[in-house]
Amino acid sequence: MLNDIKKDAQTRMAKSVEAFRHDLIKVRTGRASTALVDHLKVNYYGSDMPLSQVASVAVADARSLTITPWEKQLVSAVEKAILASDLGLTPNTAGTVIRLNLPALTEERRKELSKVVHSGGEDAKVAIRNIRRDANHQVKELLKDKQVTEDEASRSEIDIQKITDDAIKNVDEVVKAKEQELMSV
Known part of the structure; x- marks a missing residue:
């Protein structure tokens, strides 16, 4: 049961990162696409x-x-x-x-688009944290129903936090890559 919760959380977080990456395609950089x-x-x-x-x-x-x-x-x-x-x-x-x-982007417009990218990154991180909260809640429900021990529950919460940290790191990497793409002239 705990493995299912962790796998579900990891899958949903990966989908959030992928959805964010897909949304960034719409942000215009200097090249036509x-x-x-x-x-x-x-x-x-x-x-x-x-x-x-x-x-x-x-x-x-x-x-x-x-x-x-x-x-x-x-x-x-x-x-x-x-x-x-x-x-x-x-x-x-x-x-x-x-x-x-597509006209060349001005420095001001690049900064505006950079803010849009950062805002989208924060939204993706919030979605990931919500997934973590849901997974931790499911673990606590299992603990309350005495289907798992306290040690198993705490280990699962640590694992879920590691999964969350990885997903947030992925979002930060996507934001950084898009920002470099925006700022290159």
Whole structure:
């Protein structure tokens, strides 16, 4: 039972770190990436569809993306989705091809994005600590029901803390790597 609790906590913490890593893809660095527009939803005949399902997205060069909708009437809907997003980019349309030019990040914008990364890291750490709290609570319930001894319970809590420390260290490494990517010119 205690091993199941520890494995569950470790799995959930790893998922939290992975979710944080996935969220950081949306944070724009100096290079163009198709992941910047993955989260966009386009109004397609009354329903919101992911951009990848209504258009092809490609990296034209280091600082620009090209988006080619599969239907001509979707060009304006894709433009609206880009303008309404939090990207802060203006689309340039030439026929059915939409270009997104990514301007170089200013020092001020890099610092703002660094704060966003740190904030996301703190949120991930809070999620990990909540998982630790849940696991420790389950161990205490087993102790209260006399299904485990006090020694086993205290050893499990120490193990859970080690798992938590590893997960938080992983989050710190992800934050540091993203920050270095942001600050490199």
